[in-house]
Amino acid sequence: MQAWSTLVARHVRNPRASLLHYGDPMGHRPFREAVASYLRTARGVRCEADQVMVVSGSQQALEIAARVLFEPGAPVWVEEPGYVGARDALAMAGARLVPVPVDASGLDVSAGIAREPEARGVYVTPSHQYPLGVTMTAARRLALLDWAQRGGAWVIEDDYDSEYRYESLPIASLQGLDRDARVVYVGTFSKVLFPALRLGYVVVPADLVARFAAVREAMDVCPPSLFQAVLADFISEGHFGRHLRRMRILYADRRKALVEALARELPQVEVIGDAAGMHLVAALPPGARDRELAVRAAGRGLWTMPLSACYLGPARRAGLVLGYGGVTEREIREAVRRLKPLV
Numbered sequence: 001m002q003a004w005s006t007l008v009a010r011h012v013r014n015p016r017a018s019l020l021h022y023g024d025p026m027g028h029r030p031f032r033e034a035v036a037s038y039l040r041t042a043r044g045v046r047c048e049a050d051q052v053m054v055v056s057g058s059q060q061a062l063e064i065a066a067r068v069l070f071e072p073g074a075p076v077w078v079e080e081p082g083y084v085g086a087r088d089a090l091a092m093a094g095a096r097l098v099p100v101p102v103d104a105s106g107l108d109v110s111a112g113i114a115r116e117p118e119a120r121g122v123y124v125t126p127s128h129q130y131p132l133g134v135t136m137t138a139a140r141r142l143a144l145l146d147w148a149q150r151g152g153a154w155v156i157e158d159d160y161d162s163e164y165r166y167e168s169l170p171i172a173s174l175q176g177l178d179r180d181a182r183v184v185y186v187g188t189f190s191k192v193l194f195p196a197l198r199l200g201y202v203v204v205p206a207d208l209v210a211r212f213a214a215v216r217e218a219m220d221v222c223p224p225s226l227f228q229a230v231l232a233d234f235i236s237e238g239h240f241g242r243h244l245r246r247m248r249i250l251y252a253d254r255r256k257a258l259v260e261a262l263a264r265e266l267p268q269v270e271v272i273g274d275a276a277g278m279h280l281v282a283a284l285p286p287g288a289r290d291r292e293l294a295v296r297a298a299g300r301g302l303w304t305m306p307l308s309a310c311y312l313g314p315a316r317r318a319g320l321v322l323g324y325g326g327v328t329e330r331e332i333r334e335a336v337r338r339l340k341p342l343v
């Protein structure tokens with residue numbers, strides 16, 4: 001925050017006229033270059049700055065992508081269970097959601113093909129599935145790209161928290177494997193910095209850039225410039241890399257504290273998901289009523305997300321999605337102790 005506020009002050013005290021004007025609907029050029037270079041090295045994304053569109057978080061990325069890629073009523077696969085934010089954005093833009101089950105290898109591509117072979121697109125979180133935390137296998141990635149290529153469908157890859165893997169190196173993006181420009185890659189600074197920043201990006205296949213820019217311009221003209229300029233400096237001056245390295249250690253410790261506290265206090269729950277990201281799922285024994293549990297927990301000041309709320313259709317499993325990014329190890333241990341009598 002100290003480095004951040006110095007950079008904010010620098011840009012506010014000496015504003016460049018170009019940053020006070022309407023800007024490029026794709027975003028501030030130096031920032032797009034910093035993002036493209038980061039994505040190439042850290043995430044194996046194949047992109048140029050020209051393909052990077054700056055958005056106000058993944059949510060806007062999904063809304064713009066859906067408007068460009070899908071006709072109203074077009075069937076689109078979504079992960080089951082999956083991220084409610086993505087489902088809401090796609091549905092609001094007129095897509096017809098088709099839930100496709102997720103297993104230990106990620107989205108079950110053959111189940112999707114059996115259910116809706118002609119779907120026009122798919123929303124996936126291959127690096128760290130939300131909420132189950134599994135990583136999509138190489139075989140599934142190739143099967144998904146093959147299906148998309150054959151049917152002319154679009155793959156929306158949401159790579160929301162892939163910087164954080166604690167027991168292995170980050171897994172390269174699905175976009176990097178794509179030889180046919182079928183993948184629209186979405187990322188966000190909500191997890192690596194803070195969500196109120198409302199800064200994210202989309203890497204758009206080159207021949208769709210003009211259509212994305214046109215929709216964006218009609219929607220909100222261009223992204224606000226100040227924090228793009230600040231973040232471009234934050235990245236190029238090395239603060240971002242340092243921040244990530246520090247946060248990886250901090251969140252790994254918090255995850256470990258949560259896993260240990262759950263094993264100690266609530267041995268009946270099963271922790272599912274890879275050691276990655278900023279959340280895990282505490283799966284409850286069959287028949288458990290996770291929504292009621294989440295309400296009881298809220299009554300004791302504990303904010304949890306019932307796993308069943310992440311299903312579009314009937315829930316196959318009950319559990320609690322627990323976020324550990326913004327709480328100290330002491331608070332985590334105390335929260336699990338408070339949760340114990342409610343489960």
Ligand SMILES: Cc1ncc(COP(=O)(O)O)c(C=O)c1O
Pocket residue numbers: 056057058059060083085125130158160187188189190195199200
């Ligand atoms: C799967 C997933 N994608 C994206 C986001 C971030 O969304 P945004 O960039 O709109 O803040 C989240 C935040 O919880 C998430 O869980």
